[in-house]
Amino acid sequence: MMTDTEKTPSGQKPKPSVFTSRRQFIALGLATLGAAWAGTFVQSKLFPQPTAQEAKPVEFSLSELPVGGVKAITYAGAPAIVLRTPVGIRALSLVCTHMGCVVQWQAADNGFYCPCHSGRFDQFGDVTGGPPPVSLEQFPVTVDGDRVIVGETA
Ligand code: FES
Numbered sequence: 001m002m003t004d005t006e007k008t009p010s011g012q013k014p015k016p017s018v019f020t021s022r023r024q025f026i027a028l029g030l031a032t033l034g035a036a037w038a039g040t041f042v043q044s045k046l047f048p049q050p051t052a053q054e055a056k057p058v059e060f061s062l063s064e065l066p067v068g069g070v071k072a073i074t075y076a077g078a079p080a081i082v083l084r085t086p087v088g089i090r091a092l093s094l095v096c097t098h099m100g101c102v103v104q105w106q107a108a109d110n111g112f113y114c115p116c117h118s119g120r121f122d123q124f125g126d127v128t129g130g131p132p133p134v135s136l137e138q139f140p141v142t143v144d145g146d147r148v149i150v151g152e153t154a
Contacts, residue, residue: 057151065089065148070105075139075150081105082141082150083123091150092125093137103136112136 055076065071071082072094079094079102094112096103101116111128112121120129125136142149 055151057149057153059147059149062143062146062148070107073150080139080150082148085123089141089143089148090124091139091141093139095137096132097127097134097136098130098132 058073058075060071060073065082065084067084067086069084073080073082073091075091075093080091081094082089082091083105092112094102094105096114096116096119098114098117098119101114103112103114103119103121106113110123112125114120114130114132118130119132120127121132121136122128125138127133127135139150140152142153
């Protein structure tokens with residue numbers, strides 16, 4: 001093996017090994033991934049979020065949600081939205097299924113837009129463009145008299 005102070009047979013100094021820097025690059029990448037995984041693991045243990053099945057239902061008055069309106073809520077510790085159309089009410093997570101950014105409701109487009117990687121979803125939460133792999137999570141909605149209840153009512 002040649003050191004940096006040795007010269008090649010042609011008398012030139014050898015170039016630094018690309019393999020060594022690739023190895024360092026891969027090691028740094030693996031260390032970064034390990035640190036990110038460890039951080040996520042510790043955060044999930046210190047601040048556990050309820051799943052949609054465990055979440056406490058969110059209730060509000062039907063009068064707060066006129067036909068054609070939307071209402072922002074927090075459900076299962078994450079942002080969500082409730083939409084009321086002439087045919088019904090649905091509740092959707094605002095957490096993008098690609099990498100977890102918060103999507104925005106865009107009434108003019110009648111759909112959702114994710115600013116992180118230009119993901120798009122229709123009014124039902126189904127993917128219409130960009131990298132998201134699956135639809136937005138949908139939560140059960142019950143209307144009981146004047147009460148709208150998002151989540152499992154048991
Ligand atoms: S996080 Fe939404 S498109 Fe990437």
